[in-house]
Amino acid sequence: MKDEEFYELRIPVPDQTTEEVEIVNWRKNEGDQVKKGEIVFEIETDKATLEVESFGSGVLLKRFYEQGAKLPVGSVVALLGPAGTKVDDSLAERLKKGTAARADTLEEPAAKSTPPTDSQQQADSTPQTKKTPAIKASPNARRLANELGVDLSKVSGTGRGGRIEGDDVRRYSWRTR
Numbered sequence: 001m002k003d004e005e006f007y008e009l010r011i012p013v014p015d016q017t018t019e020e021v022e023i024v025n026w027r028k029n030e031g032d033q034v035k036k037g038e039i040v041f042e043i044e045t046d047k048a049t050l051e052v053e054s055f056g057s058g059v060l061l062k063r064f065y066e067q068g069a070k071l072p073v074g075s076v077v078a079l080l081g082p083a084g085t086k087v088d089d090s091l092a093e094r095l096k097k098g099t100a101a102r103a104d105t106l107e108e109p110a111a112k113s114t115p116p117t118d119s120q121q122q123a124d125s126t127p128q129t130k131k132t133p134a135i136k137a138s139p140n141a142r143r144l145a146n147e148l149g150v151d152l153s154k155v156s157g158t159g160r161g162g163r164i165e166g167d168d169v170r171r172y173s174w175r176t177r
Contacts, residue, residue, distance in 0.1 A: 007056030007174060009040055009078040011071050013166055018045045022070045023077065028060045034080055041077065055174040059083045074144065074166070137164035144169040150176075 011021055021043040028040045039051045058080035065077050079087060135152045141164045145152050148169065155172045157164035
């Protein structure tokens with residue numbers, strides 16, 4: 001199973017001051033086909049109601065929160081992937097804590113799961129991203145890069161002077177899945 005086939009749907013950052021939003025409407029249900037660019041859910045900030053579109057295509061495998069949930073920006077709210085994929089129960093908790101989805105928590109209908117080896121478990125606990133002073137990145141971008149396992153040296157910054165912002169990290173993470 002390739003990681004690119006799965007997409008985490010997250011609460012976007014609507015503006016620099018919003019820290020929490022409410023899911024006010026799900027336009028897609030679990031099991032529905034979702035196309036890239038299609039509206040999946042709506043959020044409400046203290047200023048506006050916004051539509052959130054998918055950055056990938058697939059089946060809506062799991063919604064982790066229901067309508068009315070109030071969540072911090074950046075929260076993973078759903079997972080897209082290939083039809084028939086089973087989502088391990090522990091995945092919801094891992095995603096809610098900010099841990100990116102991994103192929104070993106997803107199981108294709110005919111696939112068999114095998115326990116991880118000692119070297120895989122050790123690799124899982126090793127940080128994926130290092131802070132590099134030469135890379136211009138906001139604190140939020142660095143935090144997200146650590147949570148998502150993104151190497152900041154591979155992300156193009158759109159902020160002032162080429163600074164990497166949180167949205168840049170999210171876009172890179174979604175493109176590389």
